[in-house]
Amino acid sequence: MKRLALYIISMLLPLSLLAQSRADGLMSSLVERMQQLGGYEATYMVVADDLKLIGAFSVDGDRYRIEMADMEVWGDGVQRYEVDKRRQEVVITTTESTSANILSNPAHALEMAGSVYDAALLQETASLAELSLQNEQDLSTTIRLKINLKTGLPSSIVYLMDGTRITIDILSISPLKTPLTPFDSSAYAGFEMIDFR
Numbered sequence: 001m002k003r004l005a006l007y008i009i010s011m012l013l014p015l016s017l018l019a020q021s022r023a024d025g026l027m028s029s030l031v032e033r034m035q036q037l038g039g040y041e042a043t044y045m046v047v048a049d050d051l052k053l054i055g056a057f058s059v060d061g062d063r064y065r066i067e068m069a070d071m072e073v074w075g076d077g078v079q080r081y082e083v084d085k086r087r088q089e090v091v092i093t094t095t096e097s098t099s100a101n102i103l104s105n106p107a108h109a110l111e112m113a114g115s116v117y118d119a120a121l122l123q124e125t126a127s128l129a130e131l132s133l134q135n136e137q138d139l140s141t142t143i144r145l146k147i148n149l150k151t152g153l154p155s156s157i158v159y160l161m162d163g164t165r166i167t168i169d170i171l172s173i174s175p176l177k178t179p180l181t182p183f184d185s186s187a188y189a190g191f192e193m194i195d196f197r
Contacts, residue, residue, distance in 0.1 A: 039176030060180035074183035
């Protein structure tokens with residue numbers, strides 16, 4: 001019986017290492033594919049509880065712009081400007097450079113996820129792979145990532161944080177048509193500027 005158990009373990013271990021290697025390879029390929037795009041723009045839908053919102057983000061190097069409902073977020077490698085059009089205010093903070101949340105820092109979120117989180121392959125078909133990403137230092141957050149294997153691009157990202165589930169379905173990704181300009185405060189004349197840097 002003991003010999004049989006050892007035999008089963010010895011057979012399953014290479015499969016588990018192969019799956020781990022495949023997951024790491026998929027993450028590396030995804031990050032490389034996103035970098036190949038250079039600047040890009042994407043549309044997405046956020047689903048959280050009963051809330052559904054359509055938005056868009058653009059990335060150009062370290063610069064990014066996120067649009068969703070009455071909000072705009074402009075950022076670069078250093079500063080982040082959160083524009084609330086309804087309240088007519090701009091909150092200035094530092095960029096969350098270590099965040100793996102695509103709505104916090106779309107310029108580098110997938111790179112951060114690939115370098116900080118351990119990837120595990122959950123399932124794979126001819127057209128789609130689903131990965132689970134877990135940071136061993138922060139067990140309260142898990143990321144579920146679906147990759148379209150035909151394009152090599154993400155199709156959906158689910159953040160599971162302390163019982164909260166936020167799903168971001170990527171509806172489209174395409175190369176950026178025009179370079180992304182930096183934040184221009186003159187476009188928000190009359191808005192209150194709140195600086196938390």
